[in-house]
Amino acid sequence: MNNPLTILKQTYGYGQFRGQQAGIIDHVVQGGSAFVLMPTGSGKSLCYQIPSLCREGVGVIISPLIALMQDQITALEQLGISAGAINSGMPYGEVLRVRQKLENNQLDLLYVAPERLVMEEFLELLDQVNIALFAIDEAHCVSQWGHDFRPDYTALSLLARRFKGIPRIALTATADKATRKDIVDRLKLGDGKTFVGGFDRPNxxxxxxxxxxxxxxxxxxxxxxxxxxxxxxxxxxxxxxxxxxxxxxxxxxxxxxxxxxxxxxxxxxxxxxxxxxxxxxxxxxxxxxxxxxxxxxxxxxxxxxxxxxxxxxxxxxxxxxxxxxxxxxxxxxxxxxxxxxxxxxxxxxxxxxxxxxxxxxxxxxxxxxxxxxxxxxxxxxxxxxxxxxxxxxxxxTKPETFDGTIAAQMALSAVFRTGQRFGMVYVVDVLMGKVDDRIQRFGHDKQSTFGIGDKLSKNEWQNIFRQLVSQNLLMVDVNEHNGIKITEKGFLFLKKKESVNFRKLTEKQKAKKEKSGKKSKVVLDNDLDQSLYENLRTARQQMAKKRRVPAYVIFNDKTLIELAQARPQSFEEMLGISGIGEAKLKKFGQTLLDVILTG
Structure with missing residues (x-):
């Protein structure tokens, strides 16, 4: 087996792993299964690509993204990695060519859609080849709690039964606690390890x-x-x-x-x-x-x-x-x-x-x-x-707010005194003193919170309740028909008599210029670096056009920025630039070096 850090340096051109990548990769390389939750742009793909290159056999990547499989394969090929796909959008002759490479152990990575994977004919094909691992990308699709539930994903639990001993890694960028548990249960990953990275994207x-x-x-x-x-x-x-x-x-x-x-x-x-x-x-x-x-x-x-x-x-x-x-x-x-x-x-x-x-x-x-x-x-x-x-x-720019401490205390008290099992609309009706058969049947018209919020409108109360949920003082329990409950943080708020501000509810945004967004144009420290960066971008675009691939597949902007600032004078120095591995240096190094030395 190859060393993961060596592959990272020689193939991908990066000097060190980020965040939990090293721990995840080591765990999977050693044969362990895993559930991985990492934000978009944090390098999830390396967590299955590098173990696939380290272990014997082919890494089978299950993805719903048929339209984008070829772009991912193109990017891998630029790194010198042998990758292929089998999906319904491919000509039959191309499918046969990929199958032949698979049977001859000539593929490092194989991309398939979930509906293809569960076909018996395809499973029988996989039975005949050496498999390094299974990676289930966009794993939130397997969960009814996820935001993009896809029934085709639910059949992937068969991997645990049919391919015992082969590590499985499920990856997603978006999953709350309930979704994570559902993914682990449905994919039979209970004996694996869970890795949860930070969600912050500070850029x-x-x-x-x-x-x-x-x-x-x-x-x-x-x-x-x-x-x-x-x-x-x-x-x-x-x-x-x-x-x-x-x-x-x-x-x-x-x-x-x-x-x-x-x-x-x-x-x-x-x-x-x-x-x-x-x-x-x-x-x-x-x-x-x-x-x-x-x-x-x-x-x-x-x-x-x-x-x-x-x-x-x-x-x-x-x-x-x-x-x-x-x-x-x-x-x-x-x-x-x-x-x-x-x-x-x-x-x-x-x-x-x-x-x-x-x-x-x-x-x-x-x-x-x-x-x-x-x-x-x-x-x-x-x-x-x-x-x-x-x-x-x-x-x-701080939004227009009001002191919502008393309103929050009213809302939480009303939730508590109605038993923490009714929905927002019902609790608002109690606060506003609405008399109806249901409120009278449960006796909530006799509670001390009945009618104490009649100075606010229904829309204002709903605005307050949504902000209480967003600030984690209240939660909605879907297993109790959307009943609102007080969170641990909410009880602490009441106990410590803390204060809270809420955004004012407005009918329409006032006609004024709001600060929205920040300029993100790449501007380097001096004119010479900026000029070289622009020349490198032009060269990258020409190389990409010649090969009919996206420019970022050649190098991303971060690599060009580092090149413009460091100005390496040799191939050896260029290998020290983040994002330049041996395969890309061989393909593109001379062109980049010519731009740097002449400009």
């Missing part, structure tokens, strides 16, 4: 604003911060996608639509342009994005709220995968929530699933309306912690 600036003039808001955000950058704009419907893309094109902005209603040829062409060219905007529904490896997406903008904090976290995580400054910008309105709830209620999902989705939507609304640091709320949602970040809109 991303978060901004969430109320919708006022949506097209102009997004246009101004792009012009002020990202006039020369690639980005993704998410819309709630296909019609809105096409309308926004066409409107931006009329403003001389290079915007392309992407949604499931377009022909496969148009979707493929637009996605290919986004991956391979600079300064391209994709306007899309959520059909676009999962597994996008383009590291220099400088912003993700939402024109409507997604369906959960997990979805928001994953979608915004497509910005700044290279670690450079990037923006997550969202505008929202309460009509978004109404539309999302309508979809939930009209779906064919079982009641428990609907309650889960409603709970997740409430948590997201709490994030939108919060008066405290956005990043703290995101981290706490995933059981992580952090100080006020100084890199989100609520840290940049």
């Amino acid at each position: 991303i600036h978060y901004s969430i604003l109320e919708r006022n003039n949506p097209k102009k808001q997004v246009f101004d955000f792009i012009k002020n911060n990202h006039s020369e950058d690639s980005g993704i704009i998410y819309c709630i419907s296909r019609k809105k996608v096409e309308d926004m893309a066409e409107w931006l094109q009329g403003k001389d902005i290079n915007a392309l639509p992407y949604h499931a209603g377009l022909t496969p040829q148009v979707r493929s062409r637009n996605q290919d342009r986004f991956l391979r060219e600079d300064n391209i905007i994709i306007v899309a529904t959520i059909a676009f994005g999962m597994g996008i490896d383009k590291p220099d997406v400088r912003y993700v903008a939402h024109m409507n709220i997604p369906k959960s904090i997990e979805a928001y976290y994953q979608e915004t995580g497509r910005a700044g995968r290279d670690g450079l400054p990037s923006n997550a910008y969202m505008i929202y309105g309460m009509d978004d929530a109404a539309m999302q709830r309508n979809w939930i209620e009209n779906s064919e999902a079982p009641d428990i699933q609907k309650r889960i989705e409603n709970q997740k939507l409430n948590a997201l609304l709490g994030l939108c309306e919060a008066a405290i640091c956005r990043r703290q709320i995101l981290l706490e949602y995933f059981d992580d912690t952090g100080e006020p970040c100084g890199n989100c809109d609520t840290c940049d």
Whole structure:
């Protein structure tokens, strides 16, 4: 078996592992199974790619992303790694060629979709080859608690029975506590090890604003911060996608639509342009994005709220995968929530699933309306912690707030005195003194909290309750029909008589300029370094065009920045640059060296 650190240096061009990578890789190389939760851009793929190269046999990677498998394979081939895919989108002759390489032990990595993997014919093929490991990517898809549940994933539990002794590693960037437990249970990973990395993406600036003039808001955000950058704009419907893309094109902005209603040829062409060219905007529904490896997406903008904090976290995580400054910008309105709830209620999902989705939507609304640091709320949602970040809109400019201490005490007291088993609407009715048969039947009209909140409107109380949930003072128990319960933090709040502020509920955002986003253009310390960096980018684009691959597959921006600053004078010195391994040095080193020595 090869040494993981040697592979990291020689193949990938990095001098050391990040975070928990070393521990995960060592565990899997030794034959252990694992569940891995790491944020987008933190190097999850190395956690299965390097063990596949260390162990004998082929690593089988299960991914729902058929459209992007070839891009991942292309990137691996540039590193000198033998990779292939078998999926329904490939010509039969190509499938036979990959099968032959698989049977001849000539593949390091094989990508397949879950529905392909569980076919008996394919399983019989795998029975005949030496398998290094199974990696289940986007593992949240296996869980009914996850934000992107896919029934095809549930059959993957067969791997534990059929391929005993072969390590399995399940990976995702977004999973709360309930989703993590469900993934481990469904994939039979109980005898494996769980690795949970920190969720913070400090390079991303978060901004969430109320919708006022949506097209102009997004246009101004792009012009002020990202006039020369690639980005993704998410819309709630296909019609809105096409309308926004066409409107931006009329403003001389290079915007392309992407949604499931377009022909496969148009979707493929637009996605290919986004991956391979600079300064391209994709306007899309959520059909676009999962597994996008383009590291220099400088912003993700939402024109409507997604369906959960997990979805928001994953979608915004497509910005700044290279670690450079990037923006997550969202505008929202309460009509978004109404539309999302309508979809939930009209779906064919079982009641428990609907309650889960409603709970997740409430948590997201709490994030939108919060008066405290956005990043703290995101981290706490995933059981992580952090100080006020100084890199989100609520840290940049404090929102208009009010002292909500007494209102919070009223709300928590009402939840407690009604037994911590009723939903938000019911508790608000009790606070406002509403008399109906249900409240009288349970005797809650006789409680001391009945009617004590009649000075606030129903909308104001709902705004307060969402912020109490977002601040983890209250939680919604979906197993008790969305009954609201007081958290441990909530009881401490009451016991210690702490104070709390809430964001004021406003009908519409006032017509004033809001600070939204931060400029993220790469600017080096001096003009000579900046000029060399731009020349290196031009050379990279030419090399990529010649090979018909995306520019980031050659090198990412971080590598070019380091080259411009360090100015290596030989191949040996270039191997000390992050992201330059032996295979890429052999292919591209002379071109880069010529640019450095001449400019």
